[in-house]
Amino acid sequence: MTDAPDPPVHDEAHGGGLGSRLNWLRAAVLGANDGVVSTAGLVVGVAGATESQAALLTAGLSGLLAGSMSMAVGEYVSVSTQRDSEEAALAVERRELRESPQAELAELTALLTARGLSPDVAREAAEQLTERDALRAHARVELGIDPDDLTNPWHAAWASFLAFTAGALLPLLAIVLPPPATRLWITVASVLAALVLTGWWSARLGNAPTRRAILRNVGGGALAMAVTYGAGSLLGAVGV
Template structure:
C-alpha cells in the first residue's frame, strides 16, 4: 500500500480524511445519481411505450433513444457543473497565492485571527499560524479560510464519465426486462426497477452519511410514481388509438 493511502498518525482508519476524498466523493455521487436517473428515466419511457403498444421495435427504439440521449445529457450536465466548481476553486487558489506574495503580514494576521475565532487563545493561535505558515503557507490559508485542498480539486471529466457510464448501466436494466414476453414485461420491469432504486438510494445515503432506509424509501416512492404515471399515459393513448 502506498504511503499516501495510509491514515495520518492518530487518525481512525475508517474516517474519511485521506487524500483525494473530494475526488472520490465527486465521482461516487455522480455515479449513483447517474444510475438512479438511468433507471427511472429509461424505465418510465419504455413502460409508457409498452402501455401504448405491444410492438417490441417501438419499445426498443424509444428505450435506446432515452438511454443514449440521457447518458449524453448527464455527462454534459456533470461536466459543466463540476467545471464551474473547479474553475471557482482554481480562481480562489490563485487569489490566495497572490495575496500571500503581496501582503504576507496581513495574511498571517488573518490566519491567526481565524484560529482565535475557533476558540484558541491569542498566544496559541499565533503559534499555530506561525508553524503552519512555515510548513506550507498556501495550504494553511486555503484550509482555514476556504476549506480547499489544492491537491484535491475536483475533476469534471471524472464526474462526466462516471455519470454517463452509470446512467447506461442503470438504464440497461429496464431495457432488458421490457424485452420479456408481453404478459411479463411491465410487472417484471416494475419489480426490477423498484429493487434497483432501493439499492441506489441506500448507496447514496451511505455515501452522504444519512439515513439509509429513508433515502431508499424516497427514491422508491418517486420511481414508482413515475412508472405508474407513464404507464397510465401509455394506456390512455392505447385506448384512444383503439
C-alpha cells in the same frame, strides 16, 4: 419503533480523500438511480401504447443515450465552473500572499483562533504553516480547498455517464428481452428492486435513515411508471 439514523461513518481521521471518494460514490449511486427511474418511466410508457419490441428498444436506447449525455454534459459544466472558481480563489490568495504577507499571517492567525486555538498557539501554528506552505495553509483553512485535489470535470462527466448508463440498462433489458406477456411485470419488479438497493445505498452513504429513503425512492419510481404507463395506454387507445 422509530426509524433511527444509522451510525455515522467516521472518516475524519482519514482526511479529505475519503470524504471526496464518498461524494463521488454518492453521485454515482444517484446517477444510476436517475438512469433507472427515467428509462423505466420511458419504456413503461411506450409499453402502455404498443407491444412492438422495436419501438421499445428504440425508445429505451434513445432515452439511455440522451439521459447519459445530458448527465455527462451537465456534470462537466457544473464541475468546470466549480474548478474555475477554485482556481480564481487560489490566484487571489497567491497575489495577497505576495503583496501583503504580514496581513495574511494575521488573517490565518485569526482564523485558527476562531477555530478554538488560543491566540499564542494560533500565532505559532500560523507561522509554522506559513513557513511550510503558505498557499496550502490559506487554501485549506480559509477557503476549504486542497490545491492538489481540485475537482476534475472530466472525471465527473465520465462518472455520471457510466452511472446513468448502468442504471438505464436494467429497465431497457427488462422490457425488451422477456416475452410480451410478462415483460411489463418483470420490468416493474426489476426496477422496484433496483430502487430499493439504490435508496438503501444512498441513505447509508449519507448517514440517513434507510427505511425512509427506500420508501421515498420506491414510491417515486412507482409513481413515475404508473403515470407514464397511464399516458401511454391512453395514447395507444386513441390511436396516436
